[in-house]
Amino acid sequence: MSDQATALMRTPLYEFHIAQGAKMVPFAGYEMPVQYPMGVMKEHLHTRAGAGLFDVSHMGQVMLTSPEGVEALALALESIVPVDVLGLAPGRQRYGIFIDETGGILDDLMISNTGDGLFLVVNAACKVEDIAHLNAALPDHITVTEITDRALLALQGPMAEAALARLVPQVTELKFMDSVRITVDAVEWWISRSGYTGEDGFEISIPAALATDIAEKLVAMDEVDPIGLGARDSLRLEAGLCLYGHDIDATTSPVEGNIAWAIQKVRRSGGAREGGFPGADRILSELHNGAERKRVGLLPQGRAPMREGTPLFATAESDDQIGEITSGGFGPSAQCPVAMGYLPIAFCQNGTEIFAELRGKRLPVTVAPMPFHATSYKR
Amino acid sequence: MAADIKFTEEHEWLRVEDDLIVVGITEHAAEQLGDVVFIELPEEGTTVSKDDEVVVIESVKAASDILAPLDGEIVEVNDPLTEDPGKVGEDPMGDAWFFKMKIEDLSALDDFMSEAEYKDFIS
Structure with missing residues (x-):
């Protein structure tokens, strides 16, 4: 085995991928499935017609907590993320970005208000830097915890709801960007109705020890097939969604990146919490004058x-x-x-x-x- | 006949047909590529040198170049393939041939692998 191969990390679903016949490739420091025997084209089309199961456990799951409560957390996060975090209701999720002093994008992320904290999902390739950035930038009362004992799955496609509802019936009640914790048979599922394919679907955080069992139950369903990174990329590209490090990075501002929609009015010029994030001068100016x-x-x-x-x-x-x-x-x-x-x-x-x-x-x-x-x- | 088909280390097959050689990619290569979505073939009449990039083949995942196996002239290309690139996945050793070329001396083919040798090479 080469040095590179030994250095690669594996997600809790590694054995599952091998059993499913995946072709594994290095990606962001992990050995990840790029495709299964079905092939990228059919995997892509299957996700749009049925339901595709993706392992996204390589992404960073981070919990922010504070004795001062979620409002204090939200306000603190707003100092490095130019979106309306304070206005995010419990049980809701929102897209955000980390921004640098020049107005460049350090990473994009999902932010959920769990009621007792903020749950973040960040890109695999950026997670070490993101966590360091959070620790450095946020006040001492905030605890930044990387969740390493949970796997992250995405179930995407028009039949995702029907499939997941067999395991967690409550998911039929969720709307786009709802993000909740549901306990079924003493197992806590963290489920958001979201994804990165342009399809209806869910992102599902589950205890790592149960990940293989749950993934096997899902792919045993007629409408569900495992989908690799190859199709994940073609699906998100067709959906017009940015891939960090490619379509947006530290050299692009959110206005240049055409994701200005992520910056709500309350953070823009004239808003109640205008600016107050790194690179605000440039970004507020670009929001007004264009890039x-x-x-x-x-x-x-x-x-x-x-x-x-x-x-x-x-x-x-x-x-x-x-x-x-x-x-x-x-x-x-x-x-x-x-x-x-x-x-x-x-x-x-x-x-x-x-x-x-x-x-x-x-x-x-x-x-x-x-x-x-x-x-x-x-x- | 099996003796008339040869294989390159770049996973091309070369079949002698009259005084020409027909060139395509092997089943193994087609499998590795995955679903082919685009093929660009050379123009008929082009003179090529060994290792020139003569065919561009793209799957959903990536682009690959197919190299000229020998010096020679491209005398015929499989034009219908550009309209139906998926055929490369279905029949790479038959209908999905890429081009026919004229080479100076057919004995140059002796340097390439036999079917048995190619099977060893990929295993």
């Missing part, structure tokens, strides 16, 4: 998929590169190549034709609205 460039949806005109790093030009001849594709590939549901990338504002209007350079050839690309496949969240 110089923006992340947009891109539809390559031909059949050739255009992947991350593909340079973009204004015309078929011009020498000056105007932008770059940050995520791209073939969309199995869209049935055509789909991509996203950054362009100067003058080129961001839907329908604008630009050119990508692929293998030495300039090929037309159209700026297009996202998502590329209609979402079906249960609001």
